[in-house]
Amino acid sequence: MPHRQSLSTLGQMLRRREIGSEELVHHFADRIDKQQDLNAFITVDTDYALQQARTADQLLAGGNPPPLAGLPIAHKDIFCTQGMLTTCGSKMLANFLSPYDATVVRRLQDAGAVTLGKTNMDEFAMGSSSETSHFGPVHNPWNRDRVPGGSSGGSAAAVAARLVSAATGTDTGGSIRQPASFCGLTGLKPTYGRVSRYGMVAYASSLDQGGPITQTAEDAALMLQTMAGFDARDSTSLDAPVPDYAASLKQKLEGLRIGLVSEFFDPSLDPDINAHVREALSELEKLGAKLIDVSLPNSAAGIPCYYVIAPAEASSNLSRFDGVRYGHRSESYADLQALYENTRAEGFGAEVKRRILVGTYALSAGYYEAYYLKAQQVRRRIADDFSQALTVCDVLVGPTTPTTAFLLGEKTTNPVSMYLDDIFTITVNLAGLPALSLPVGFDPSGLPIGMQVIGNYLDEGTLLAIGHRFQEVTDWHLRVPGEVA
């Protein structure tokens, strides 16, 4: 069955003309239709996908097709797509038709990828469970009573259930890695600035970064090759050459220095997660890597620091939703003030409002130094910890998440309990480093466990090599939920 193949394998099959893109689109559209209960998609446009597939099939028949010709993918609904709704999981943008494509969307399209649809997500990417979406919660394909993680939960659920071969996501505090971990997938958050943010609805601009959610590290390399690169339309885009990631996959791990972050393996860590991550590390040792103990002493301040910086940036970014230029506009208002207040009261959900309020508070007169300035100083100390650790080792490892997928509704009553789930991922965004989550096993109830590998700036190649070498000798990434078989 084609859905059991990785993106890379499907690419080879398409090139050998063993299968056609149009046939793939029909196959995946049928799967999406039959698993609507997952609520992984907000928009599916099969007719448009078929149109793209026919073009791709012609390119494939003509020879010398672009790198992703005919491969069906999905975009997190945070990436602007011309001609297809971009809702960001919010009532505010429920009818928003972007007048332009995000750079990521454009690049993947130019590389021949076929967009099947847009995936569900936490509203404005604010959440770790994909439960804050205006379009209802996403379910985890491994256990439908559980969350798929968030905020890129629709992308992760769609790839895990093999409704699509790969998907894009965004990661501000763990939103690619945590859902990848909860759904048994490979998720890569690139270096800040590696992938263009142009056309990616902004949440916290100094932290947001787009990346792929895939079945394998090889697939992540394939996606990143097209997604990465300088974009003059993003003022923070890095003007650095993009290496050949397919070549990076072949890097040997002999002599690679892997730092075990002591703060990530403290005694309170779930014993199943600890055991599987350590088992994965011994596999990497067999491949020639050396383990070194390292410390990131200010890790515990990561979540507190993030919950000043991200809301502060969000309060500024989301001020653009005013009911005047695009998006929702309230029908009841007597004056301009009421138009703003009612539009934003109706258009935003509770979690988005909480973060805007926290950010506004932290930036308001008299509080700026105690909150925003302090958080920026703590951010420097966290980034310095990483720089220090990365002088004695090449990559850092730990679990991706403190628990496996939790129950739907389990953490919705207390927002802070949800925030704490990002403890291992959030500091990476504060420092702007790249990190990869890999599936390394299952807990006794059959839920996937993820391991996080953090690399140095622009060293995605080493992370992908670790992932690929590990996946050559293990089969965790090949396990699928029952319905997929």
Next chain:
Amino acid sequence: MSISKDDVKRVAHLARIGIDSTEIDTYTADLDRILNLVEQMNKISTQGIEPLAHPQDMQLRLRADTVTETDQRALFQSIAPQTDQGHYLVPKVID
């Protein structure tokens, strides 16, 4: 309580988010929990530490001062809630 109901009302006004009187207690309690979490960062000494606003401490790029964008007003206004003769419409502000 590190934040009062009046603080929440003031901040909601600054953020231009209408909050129902029935919601004030919930938002105050939630914000209080979040700010208590945030205050844990005070355990970290930051004396003399330069603030980090951006992961790469980068300078904004400069470009040549030439026109790069075309006029797309009609396209952009096609998705606006209310326009007239090329203008965005809002309630009357000045009498």
